[in-house]
Amino acid sequence: MEPSRRAFIKRSALFTAGASLLSTVSWSGSHFSANEKINVGLIGCRNQGFYVLREFLQTGGVNCLGICDIDQKILDEKAAALKKEFQQMPRLYKDFRSMLEDKDMDAVIIGTPDHWHCLQTVYACQAGKDVYVEKPLANSIGECNLMLEAARKYNRIVQVGQQQRSSPVWQGAMDYIKSGQIGKLRKVNIWANFHYGIGAEKQTDEAVPQGVDFDLWLGPAPDRGFNPTRFHGNWWHFWDYGGGLMTDWGVHLLDMALWAKDDTSEPERIMAYGKNLSFEEHSRETYDTMSVIFPKNDYVINWQHAAGHQSGPYDMPYGVEFIGDRATVVADRGNWSVKTGDAAGTAEAMSVAETYRKKSSHSDVGNHVRDFLECIKSRRTPSCSIETGRNVALYAHMANIAARTGEGSLEWRPGSQSFSGSRAANGLVMPAYRKAWRLSSV
Numbered sequence: 001m002e003p004s005r006r007a008f009i010k011r012s013a014l015f016t017a018g019a020s021l022l023s024t025v026s027w028s029g030s031h032f033s034a035n036e037k038i039n040v041g042l043i044g045c046r047n048q049g050f051y052v053l054r055e056f057l058q059t060g061g062v063n064c065l066g067i068c069d070i071d072q073k074i075l076d077e078k079a080a081a082l083k084k085e086f087q088q089m090p091r092l093y094k095d096f097r098s099m100l101e102d103k104d105m106d107a108v109i110i111g112t113p114d115h116w117h118c119l120q121t122v123y124a125c126q127a128g129k130d131v132y133v134e135k136p137l138a139n140s141i142g143e144c145n146l147m148l149e150a151a152r153k154y155n156r157i158v159q160v161g162q163q164q165r166s167s168p169v170w171q172g173a174m175d176y177i178k179s180g181q182i183g184k185l186r187k188v189n190i191w192a193n194f195h196y197g198i199g200a201e202k203q204t205d206e207a208v209p210q211g212v213d214f215d216l217w218l219g220p221a222p223d224r225g226f227n228p229t230r231f232h233g234n235w236w237h238f239w240d241y242g243g244g245l246m247t248d249w250g251v252h253l254l255d256m257a258l259w260a261k262d263d264t265s266e267p268e269r270i271m272a273y274g275k276n277l278s279f280e281e282h283s284r285e286t287y288d289t290m291s292v293i294f295p296k297n298d299y300v301i302n303w304q305h306a307a308g309h310q311s312g313p314y315d316m317p318y319g320v321e322f323i324g325d326r327a328t329v330v331a332d333r334g335n336w337s338v339k340t341g342d343a344a345g346t347a348e349a350m351s352v353a354e355t356y357r358k359k360s361s362h363s364d365v366g367n368h369v370r371d372f373l374e375c376i377k378s379r380r381t382p383s384c385s386i387e388t389g390r391n392v393a394l395y396a397h398m399a400n401i402a403a404r405t406g407e408g409s410l411e412w413r414p415g416s417q418s419f420s421g422s423r424a425a426n427g428l429v430m431p432a433y434r435k436a437w438r439l440s441s442v
């Protein structure tokens, strides 16, 4: 540990208890020596957050100083696993605000449901921590904007958990497409058909499980009774906490279309159909069936999903089809291939494609984590910056907003961050936070 850096953070990161905002920190430079370990904490431990933390620890360059969860059972289980597997004995927290007071903590991983990402990222930035925040960046467009503002204001490194940006499979496909081998890219078809998109079977409300601070799980979302079908692992399907398959898989896969074109522009027009048409015995608000068109200047992105099924084009439950003038690339997380429409052309294209393939001995998340840790030290922009995470989240949220409002088609004005002529759509740009969690400014 380097005394001068830690001491500086200690002086500058003042934390205000309660729901009020943390005060400003100005430290932004890197003072890490090459082999110095990075001290991290985890907020939200049950599933993805803990998986990401394990990848952090597997690098050998990290200490885990704290883990935080509103569920005591999960905290205890994860603490035992960390001790056994990594000989790490972090402090345990129920309230993330207390964990952010640890001046020796350099970075936090945010693995909570989407409705928490904004507040926890903003607070972490204000406390001088770098942030690895899971995707989608946030549960609304307005929250994404606040997070971007906070990251810039406090000069924080923020890696968004869209690990496909660190994947050798997708990197190879992108290099091949951008080399012009398929001709001009003009259409990207994306599909994501998953069983889990229909939610859990309906259940009635019940008592809050022992050891769970449900009020702190709800946080900024509206107060309501406890229901297991809206809780751990099921919250995706309710607008207050998530956006269903459209945001969950949407940000991963729509991002591949934008990446192929190096398109950083916000969507300006969108057409969307979304409804619940089936599986009525399952508990959800988000749509089991959606078709969305994002028209762009010189190409078009087509999205579709049908939850409750797990099959699709090319026998792939999810995938991306990049259609160029001369050939088509079909990709998922595991592989990509080229199709030209005839056997000889395809064989020739595939032999060229081989020269673009990339490999890694780490998982995509492992690569993404390594990229983030390197960025903490170098202060360079990570492979999925907050700008990238925000931009693609706008596409996914707009699709849900067009469907939810019944507008079908919407026009977005990037200058004012609002929709043209739809009060209903503008009403969904930012959720109404519960009073105690109101974010007055970043």
Ligand SMILES: NC(=O)c1ccc[n+]([C@@H]2O[C@H](COP(=O)([O-])OP(=O)(O)OC[C@H]3O[C@@H](n4cnc5c(N)ncnc54)[C@H](O)[C@@H]3O)[C@@H](O)[C@H]2O)c1
Residues within 6 Å of the ligand: 043, 044, 045, 046, 047, 048, 049, 068, 069, 070, 071, 074, 094, 096, 110, 111, 112, 113, 114, 116, 134, 135, 136, 161, 162, 163, 216, 217, 218, 219, 231, 232, 233, 234, 248
């Ligand atoms: N990158 C990926 O491929 C990938 C995969 C799965 C999930 N995710 C994302 O990871 C996030 C978490 O998903 P999950 O599957 O782990 O959900 P989960 O419901 O399994 O786990 C969320 C955890 O957060 C905890 N939590 C909730 N509110 C909290 C608070 N205020 N403070 C501390 N802990 C709190 C819960 O108790 C739970 O342990 C989501 O944003 C999801 O979209 C990303």
